């Protein structure tokens with residue numbers, strides 16, 4: 001059935017550790033990364049200068065607007081209100097998701113009962129629920145937190161479940177052969193062995209959480225980053241609007257890179273260094 | 275799960291949940307949750323209304339166009355990145371960023387660039403679906419065994435033959451997996467786009483139903499949407515299984 | 525009567541026979557790994573020559589340079605007197621991992637070399653069917669590679685190389701992914717094909733026994749950087765029962781001798 005597989009083929013965003021011994025510029029990863037950023041900014045700048053649309057500011061304008069919004073405090077204030085439900089939602093989803101996922105991985109009836117729901121929720125456009133959530137919980141923190149959880153929970157549950165189900169069987173046999181109790185098998189073998197995949201699921205959960213909180217703010221609650229976007233759009237202040245959007249995308253990317261870095265550090269000794 | 279020695283397929287548990295839903299609905303515990311049977315009845319009525327039919331046509335058309343664009347652009351881009359290192363180095367970072375970024379934040383930009391209509395929805399589908407297609411295609415091309423390429427070269431394959439007869443086929447399982455994930459993301463894109471634009475297709479319907487508290491219809495529409503998403507991914511998965519069958523020996 | 529002709533040292537080249545492939549002064553480095561240094565070698569027409577040497581000594585590299593799949597840093601390759609630097613129709617490669625198209629049937633795989641050369645479908649399939657029979661796979665035309673055993677898959681690879689009618693067949697450890705029983709059978713088939721097909725075979729192998737069993741000439745390469753350390757012509761009478769060859773004293777002596785020569789490189 002659909003959805004239990006993770007999305008493969010990702011390119012690592014974490015700083016590349018590869019050395020380059022040849023002097024050719026094509027082989028220098030740092031240089032290429034810088035070049036890639038410069039190219040992106042350059043194309044943006046040119047597209048803004050043509051301009052491709054009246055609503056397409058240049059890169060420089062956008063960056064200036066970004067600095068301006070930091071200076072006048074509107075961006076930090078918006079982030080303060082956006083990050084609270086995001087962090088709360090992700091933390092709650094983590095505990096709930098890892099708990100439910102582990103349970104489903106260990107307990108057959110639980111698996112049968114709950115996993116299909118999460119498969120459906122992961123594959124389906126659950127964003128449709130977000131307007132509904134506001135109807136029940138109003139436009140406050142609760143609604144935003146729930147929006148984050150609706151999007152983040154399924155992927156965390158499914159990754160945890162998959163990790164626990166695919167744990168190395170011979171390690172379990174080993175633990176049992178040394179007279180490990182059921183609890184020891186779970187705590188000393190299954191969870192440590194599953195932890196890299198569980199953590200990868202948390203990373204995907206955080207990415208989904210960002211989508212949830214932005215969507216909630218755009219759709220329902222007139223606060224935070226979403227409100228800032230809507231506000232500047234209504235004022236036709238496009239540079240500020242683009243800057244806000246770029247900042248949330250940048251923040252989410254940086255968070256994911258940091259998590260990926262932690263992941264390789266903590267869980268994937270074989271991937272560390274080269 | 276097995277009961278009395280019979281294996282019960284996992285998805286069957288959804289029926290249990292439907293029954294639970296019915297009971298909760300009958301008990302009138304929450305106004306948001308009408309009984310499941312009522313939702314089904316609403317679904318049957320809903321599909322007969324012209325407003326649903328025209329919304330479905332709009333939605334499907336935007337979805338199909340957006341998906342077609344993202345496949346037509348995404349697959350060649352992925353092949354390019356898989357084959358040419360410089361392209362990979364320059365584009366890889368951005369593809370990666372966009373594949374996991376909160377793209378919903380970009381929908382307002384699409385709205386001012388493309389207006390409050392179908393074009394925005396198409397752009398949203400494209401934006402949501404393309405990155406994973408690029409990433410998976412690239413991974414597929416990267417995984418092609420070098421000896422397959424050498425084989426083609428040693429038998430004098432032209433550049434065109436190399437791409438058309440070897441690379442495209444050898445990467446096909448990953449390309450299809452990417453398209454399947456892209457379709458799932460595309461459905462999310464169409465829904466998020468319509469919810470935000472709020473006057474097109476299903477977005478408009480959702481808006482009306484939730485504003486007027488027509489819960490049975492709201493749930494009916496949700497279920498139809500979910501069923502559509504699952505159906506699509508199931509269909510592609512069938513196709514994938516077929517490809518896996520002859521690519522099984524890779 | 526049948527004496528192994530031993531020529532020691534890289535300077536002693538065999539008397540000029542009719543060489544179909546000539547390697548002159550070929551060197552190759554990957555970054556700072558020197559894989560081959562100054563290889564001079566002739567491959568006589570119609571013979572089976574083995575390249576034998578410790579792992580990583582550059583056998584595959586040399587074979588791929590001959591095939592035109594890898595460019596040498598220095599030196600030239602000529603085939604039939606013409607210098608070559610790209611793959612050409614007079615050479616065909618048999619791959620260690622078979623390199624079969626998993627999505628194509630045996631028939632299409634065997635015909636694939638001809639397909640790339642633009643031969644009409646009916647004609648290439650006729651040729652392919654002939655060689656499928658030749659390698660003993662008749663009846664398997666419509667199977668897919670994953671439905672075949674390792675040995676059968678390599679037969680497909682061999683049939684593909686035969687069907688393009690190249691003069692030189694380049695085989696890179698063709699049996700290393702094939703089980704032992706199939707390998708024996710396959711070696712016998714190769715000996716038979718060599719006499720019936722009138723082609724030149726250049727054969728890379730790890731196995732001393734295999735090299736002595738099937739080769740007319742064995743080129744021993746030294747470890748990195750690969751150089752020619754010895755050329756041996758086993759001169760084994762292969763018209764007799766294959767099982768007798770394996771117990772033949774001359775065969776065993778040659779194997780032992782090569783092993784004594786190679787032993788110093790193994791630590």
Ligand SMILES: Nc1ncnc2c1ncn2[C@@H]1O[C@H](COP(=O)(O)OP(=O)(O)OP(=O)(O)O)[C@@H](O)[C@H]1O
Nearest residue numbers: 554557559578579580581582583584585586730748
């Ligand atoms: N594409 C490459 N890039 C870098 N180094 C390479 C490459 N191909 C081969 N080498 C190096 O060149 C040397 C010779 O390799 P080659 O594959 O020719 O050896 P070989 O004799 O075929 O070994 P084996 O018996 O293990 O197949 C090895 O040290 C290998 O590491």
Ligand SMILES: [Mg+2]
Nearest residue numbers: 583584585697
């Ligand atoms: Mg080799």
